[in-house]
Amino acid sequence: MQIALIADTFPPLRTSGAVQLRDLSREFARQGHTVSVLLPAPDLLSSWKIEEFDGTKVVRLKAPKTKDINYLRRTVAELAMPFFMWWNYRKSPLANTRWDGVVWYAPSIFHGPIVSALKKSSSCKSYLIIRDIFPEWAVDMGLMGRGLPYRFFKVVAQYQYSVADVIGVQTPGNKRYFEHWVKKPQRSLEVLQNWLDIPTQNRCPIRVADSALAGRKVFVYAGNMGIAQGMDILLELAQELLYRLDVGFLFVGRGSEVNRLKARASEQRLDNVVFFDEIDPDEIPDLYAQCDVGIVALDPRHKSHNIPGKFLTYMQSGIPVLANINAGNDLGVLVREKRVGQVCESNQLDELKELTEKLLDQIATDTDISLRCKQLFEQEFAVHKVVKQIIKGLSVNTISS
Structure with a gap:
């Protein structure tokens, strides 16, 4: 399959999300799929940049800076990010690619618009990988009330969910957050375990x-x-x-x-x-x-x-x-x-x-x-099982509107 994998983190970053997406893209390639990882890149001087990474294409698309800035600026930048990504994607050599499936990773909750655009242009299905449920966890932690900011982020998250054909959550307990979403036809909700590939074993400087x-x-x-x-x-x-x-x-x-x-x-x-x-x-x-x-x-x-x-x-x-x-x-x-x-x-x-x-x-x-x-x-938690599960989810013929 020709897969578009959308995220906001990837190597050389060292976050757990970056490692997971690195391992996921490698395994897609190992199983014979063609993968392009689409990422926002605030430091790019050009509209886009394509790199090769372990058998996959990494497509960095110029977008506003969303890290290490105050919350208000970050929210505005994240809201604009998918539109900038789509605009610059349309300028790239991949603009006319027909995708067999779109996979994206949350966090962030803001990728919905570019996923929707890619789905429509290719008439394909989408698979949302959810690793944390925002803004719910922020409310649980006391970082946010249920006022206007919460309602804003909730609308953004709900739009993201509406774009998905399949949602993969971390554990059975998290299915309860999507009981209403899954009631609509042609939607699938499943547990998609976290994953890791076998790492390269380099010597650690800590002794x-x-x-x-x-x-x-x-x-x-x-x-x-x-x-x-x-x-x-x-x-x-x-x-x-x-x-x-x-x-x-x-x-x-x-x-x-x-x-x-x-x-x-x-x-x-x-x-x-x-x-x-x-x-x-x-x-x-x-x-x-x-x-x-x-x-x-x-x-x-x-x-x-x-x-x-x-x-x-x-x-x-x-x-x-x-x-x-x-x-x-x-x-x-x-x-x-x-x-x-x-x-x-x-x-x-x-x-x-x-x-x-x-x-x-x-x-x-x-x-x-x-x-x-x-x-x-x-x-x-082996990554090869996760890739097979995602491909299966994308391969069902029904496509949600």
């Missing part, structure tokens, strides 16, 4: 043996450290475990909360905690090979279900997980059923500490836990 955590059982967190993660309880856990000289906590990444968390760890003299800056995704396997447990953290105010990309990387590397997540999250059921770690849903320090010590005992005695982690990854 645990040369750090303050040398010789300890290391709990690692690698990824974004922002408000949505609710990571303060992890520093409280580290403080509670200071007496255990065999345990340490390694935090690797970036985010709005990093500097505050570093300062707090320093003030509390947490000598069992070490921070490092973000590393290349292909260095992650070597980092995890030096660690014993992966940490998943989600703010307890979340109401939607989320299986973060970092959970997949832990499973792929064969290390069990310690998860502090919102109550009722489908991730908790998965971890318990597959026996690949311990999950706290109460956000209570006493329980999290108890589960941490239970997990330490488990990894010391359960010789099969690493194998179960790897088996879970292959069964549920």
Whole structure:
């Protein structure tokens, strides 16, 4: 199939979304499909730029800047982004391409207009991959009320949904957000698991043996450290475990909360905690090979279900997980059923500490836990299964109006 894959992130960016889209585009190509990744590019001097990337075309289209600016400017820029992308796409060599399917990735919620235009010009179906449900999660987190901004973003999101023929959500629990949408004819709603490809295994510059955590059982967190993660309880856990000289906590990444968390760890003299800056995704396997447990953290105010990309990387590397997540999250059921770690849903320090010590005992005695982690990854999160599922969704003959 000739596939247009639309997103707002891709390498050389190192976000989890960029890694996922890199892996998805590679697998489409491996399975014999022709893929063009369409991206907004605010720094382009020309209207468009086409690059080759691992068997796919990356089409960068000039559009307004949407990152690292204030919220009002960002909202206006994101609203304009798909129209700029479409205008500049029409100037590119791909302008007359007949697509067999359009796939797009949310976030962002603003791609609806360009998806609609591509669908109409090619009379093809579209598949929306939803990884977070905005603006609902922002309301859950207390970042937004249900006033005018919420209603505006809700309209944008609803338009995006109306353009989709198939929507793939992360977990069964997230289907409830689309109960009304799926009632209309010729629409399909399904669970599309998160995914990862087998990474290139580059040497990681972080050497645990040369750090303050040398010789300890290391709990690692690698990824974004922002408000949505609710990571303060992890520093409280580290403080509670200071007496255990065999345990340490390694935090690797970036985010709005990093500097505050570093300062707090320093003030509390947490000598069992070490921070490092973000590393290349292909260095992650070597980092995890030096660690014993992966940490998943989600703010307890979340109401939607989320299986973060970092959970997949832990499973792929064969290390069990310690998860502090919102109550009722489908991730908790998965971890318990597959026996690949311990999950706290109460956000209570006493329980999290108890589960941490239970997990330490488990990894010391359960010789099969690493194998179960790897088996879970292959069964549920391998990228080749995801591509086949998307192609199947696009291949049904019915097309929504």
